[in-house]
Amino acid sequence: MFAVADTCFLIDWARFGLRDLLFGLFEVVMVPEQVLAEVRSEDTLRWLAREMGREKLQLFTPTPRQLEEAQALVRRSYAIANIRKLDIPEALCLVIGREFGYVVLTENRGALMIREVVPELSGVVIWRSLEVLKESMKKGLVEVHGEGDVRALLDRYQRETLHIFPEEDLENAIREVLKYVPRGG
């Protein structure tokens, strides 16, 4: 399975102690050049460079056509009332995800919103960090033995990255994971 990641996702994920979980789920995660350009901190850049060297992350250079499609999607987001507007990096991720069937890794609300209302994007699979953690637990990439362990992992992510999961989504994720893991804890 392949993925394409945007900036919001990567800069939070890079802070997480168990960030290698990502590469248990995905063979390769694409990082568009326009995403890389938005990263400035030494820690995040070092992680990205190291994983590109290991070919776990791969720099993705969009074609002029893909860039045009992303620009059109940005313009379109401005034409739809009530949604958060897109910028080129997350729009590119949606375009690439749609074209190649890659999972789009993003925390961007605009990307989530536009996927919900634009029919051509309805087939694009978007995962936030919450879905990545959920799938990691379901696939046994991280060992959990009950609700306590599931909550502890999700709390750890929130604590280490200073990222917060919406409460309802968090509880839904915990319920879903518990269907796959033995009860205990």
Added chain:
Amino acid sequence: MCPGEVEVPEEVRRRWEEYEKRAREIRRRMADWDFIRSQPPRIRAALELYVETGDLRLAQRISGLVLEEFVELIKKAGIRTGL
């Protein structure tokens, strides 16, 4: 497809509004207002806008910072990302 052709269904719009209302309350509670008020005008305006709307891209543009720098600033202001 022509721009503007998509309309957000009423039920979806309401769900988003409810979500945003709850998220705004959480951002307001988390925010370190002393830190925000101590920032230069452009940064202060961007952080205040982020607290009120959660619109990361618009707030980032107002700040004049690249995305990661602005996200770091949000976290320094006590506001967690993800809402």
